[in-house]
Amino acid sequence: MRLTWRPSRWLLILPPLLFLLIFFLVPFGFALKISFAETAARVPPFTDALARGPHGHLHWALTLANYKYLLTDDVYGVAYLYSLRTAFFATLICLLLGYPMAYAIARSSRTTQGILLLVIILPFWTSFLLRVYALENIIRDNGILNTVLLHFGLITHPLRIMRTSVAVYLGIIYSYLPFMVLPLFATLEKLDATLLEAAADLGSPPWRAFLEVTLPLSIPGVIAGSMLVFIPAVGEFVIPSLLGGPNTLMIGRVLWDEFFGNHDWPVASAVAIAFLVLLVGPIAIYQYYNVRQLEH
Amino acid sequence: MSSRPSRVLLPVLCFGIALLYLPILVLIAYSFNASPLVNVWGGFSTAWYAELTHNGKLLDAALLSLEVAVSASTLALVLGTLAAIALVRIARFPGRLLLTGMVNAPLVMPEIITGITQLLLFVSMVQLLGWPHRGLTTIVLAHVVFCTAYVTITVQSRLQAADRSLEEAAMDLGATPQRAFVEITLPIIAPALVSSWLLSFTLSIDDLVISSFVSGPGADTLPMVIYSKVKLGVSPDVNALATLIIAGVGACVIAAGVVMRRAERRRVLEARMAQN
Numbered sequence: 001m002r003l004t005w006r007p008s009r010w011l012l013i014l015p016p017l018l019f020l021l022i023f024f025l026v027p028f029g030f031a032l033k034i035s036f037a038e039t040a041a042r043v044p045p046f047t048d049a050l051a052r053g054p055h056g057h058l059h060w061a062l063t064l065a066n067y068k069y070l071l072t073d074d075v076y077g078v079a080y081l082y083s084l085r086t087a088f089f090a091t092l093i094c095l096l097l098g099y100p101m102a103y104a105i106a107r108s109s110r111t112t113q114g115i116l117l118l119v120i121i122l123p124f125w126t127s128f129l130l131r132v133y134a135l136e137n138i139i140r141d142n143g144i145l146n147t148v149l150l151h152f153g154l155i156t157h158p159l160r161i162m163r164t165s166v167a168v169y170l171g172i173i174y175s176y177l178p179f180m181v182l183p184l185f186a187t188l189e190k191l192d193a194t195l196l197e198a199a200a201d202l203g204s205p206p207w208r209a210f211l212e213v214t215l216p217l218s219i220p221g222v223i224a225g226s227m228l229v230f231i232p233a234v235g236e237f238v239i240p241s242l243l244g245g246p247n248t249l250m251i252g253r254v255l256w257d258e259f260f261g262n263h264d265w266p267v268a269s270a271v272a273i274a275f276l277v278l279l280v281g282p283i284a285i286y287q288y289y290n291v292r293q294l295e296h
Numbered sequence: 297m298s299s300r301p302s303r304v305l306l307p308v309l310c311f312g313i314a315l316l317y318l319p320i321l322v323l324i325a326y327s328f329n330a331s332p333l334v335n336v337w338g339g340f341s342t343a344w345y346a347e348l349t350h351n352g353k354l355l356d357a358a359l360l361s362l363e364v365a366v367s368a369s370t371l372a373l374v375l376g377t378l379a380a381i382a383l384v385r386i387a388r389f390p391g392r393l394l395l396t397g398m399v400n401a402p403l404v405m406p407e408i409i410t411g412i413t414q415l416l417l418f419v420s421m422v423q424l425l426g427w428p429h430r431g432l433t434t435i436v437l438a439h440v441v442f443c444t445a446y447v448t449i450t451v452q453s454r455l456q457a458a459d460r461s462l463e464e465a466a467m468d469l470g471a472t473p474q475r476a477f478v479e480i481t482l483p484i485i486a487p488a489l490v491s492s493w494l495l496s497f498t499l500s501i502d503d504l505v506i507s508s509f510v511s512g513p514g515a516d517t518l519p520m521v522i523y524s525k526v527k528l529g530v531s532p533d534v535n536a537l538a539t540l541i542i543a544g545v546g547a548c549v550i551a552a553g554v555v556m557r558r559a560e561r562r563r564v565l566e567a568r569m570a571q572n
Contacts, residue, residue, distance in 0.1 A: 009382070009386055012378050012381055012382045012386070013379075013386070013391070016379035016444060017394070017395050019375055019441075020395070021394075023417070023441050024402060024410070026417060027413035027416060031412065034416055044423070100309065107305070120316070122546065123316045123320070125494075125498050126498075127498075127541055127542070128502055128504075129519050130522070131320065134319035134320055134322065134538070136526075138319050138322055177312060178316070228403070231405070234406065237407070237505050238504060242526060252406060260508075268412055269412065272409050275409060276409060
């Protein structure tokens with residue numbers, strides 16, 4: 001096929017390549033351009049990159065003011081750091097909860113494995129928005145959790161979870177747990193059982209075999225799962241918006257408000273570009289070198 | 297790995313699964329609550345379901361979302377399958393790394409970033425070309441991007457696992473490469489095509505953030521309407537709507553799973569018989 005399809009292989013490559021180029025990559029170029037513009041009272045609400053001067057000649061009209069604004073106004077730095085911290089700890093909890101789950105699934109029989117995987121994947125097929133909303137039924141002041149705890153006399157006052165960081169953590173863990181379990185399962189399943197048997201034969205107790213054999217070999221799964229949880233969690237909007245409160249100002253919400261509340265498109269673009277450079281950039285470079293190292 | 301019961305792992309697994317399902321079960325229970333008060337159980341009732349049928353705004357939004365999801369997942373199925381074939385079957389071509397990157401990036405890119413940048417693209421395109429107007433078209437285009445990513449990843453892994461020797465045998469017997477692909481490999485990857493279409497469909501019909509950015513006036517998708525309702529507080533008719541959506545999607549996924557498992561078993565059986 002490699003040889004015979006040569007003339008027509010561009011029919012295969014070009015449609016997806018061009019589509020993603022135009023509708024995924026090029027938009028970042030426009031965001032970059034608009035992040036250097038100023039707001040304007042018109043449609044669309046920003047100035048052109050090229051402006052006509054008083055003598056009729058064209059000149060570049062670009063400004064760094066939006067980026068300066070990001071640096072001087074505290075809210076962005078605070079929101080960004082809060083998002084990073086929240087995403088980090090939520091990812092860590094997902095990992096601590098997801099690893100034993102993935103391990104248990106990987107160690108069960110073939111049939112059970114299939115059923116358990118379906119059970120883990122099924123919530124992923126149901127609406128994310130509705131699942132976040134469903135969580136509210138449980139953790140509200142008068143929700144199930146408080147009702148049960150009060151009933152059994154474990155607490156005297158309802159726990160205040162909604163509109164706090166705890167609610168945001170719960171939301172992220174609840175929504176992203178399958179993303180952690182599945183890559184972990186994929187690596188743990190491939191793990192060669194004979195290695196563990198060899199370790200046991202050589203007198204290694206199970207916990208040591210786990211630490212020295214299983215854990216190091218499952219690192220790719222740990223990284224993949226953590227990426228799938230951490231990066232979207234940093235930019236999460238729905239969870240802090242529905243479950244969080246005024247103190248849980250994540251960068252996604254700031255961005256949303258800047259856009260829909262203040263209609264400041266240039267600043268919103270600058271936030272998006274800064275986010276990309278500060279978070280996705282380093283990870284992409286890391287991944288790139290990782291892949292190249294594997295290929296060598 | 298060997299199967300061995302564990303006293304530590306099993307409780308964690310059960311806890312994790314309970315965490316995943318408890319909120320959904322509670323929501324379904326509440327949808328049958330006669331009382332509009334969320335903390336009072338007023339007896340079994342289907343009144344909230346009846347109320348849904350009178351909500352014109354909700355029905356319009358549901359229709360728009362269906363239209364978007366069907367168009368986006370179908371387009372994404374075509375583009376994603378092409379990309380997957382290119383990435384698996386063509387070892388080297390200019391732009392391979394670029395394509396790999398663009399296929400993987402939407403999976404981790406925060407939706408809010410994708411949404412903003414895509415809106416800026418559409419606005420700039422309207423300035424330059426006078427097209428596309430914000431609404432159905434822009435929502436579909438934006439959804440095709442992340443759906444294509446999911447389709448490519450799913451089909452790619454299936455293609456990598458597919459046995460090339462069958463296709464080669466067909467070509468030895470005189471089939472053209474195209475025909476060998478269509479008649480041998482396509483049936484093998486068919487389950488992946490079905491499941492990636494379904495996955496795209498559910499992701500598209502569920503999307504709130506990207507749709508909110510790229511949508512235009514009057515074009516509200518179902519998640520957008522639900523979000524604005526939920527933002528105002530818990531409303532029992534959303535519970536009913538959510539239950540319907542979850543039941544519908546759950547039934548589709550389980551049915552598709554059963555059908556695919558059966559097809560897979562038949563295929564394996566046929567392959568085994570052919571070998572004997």
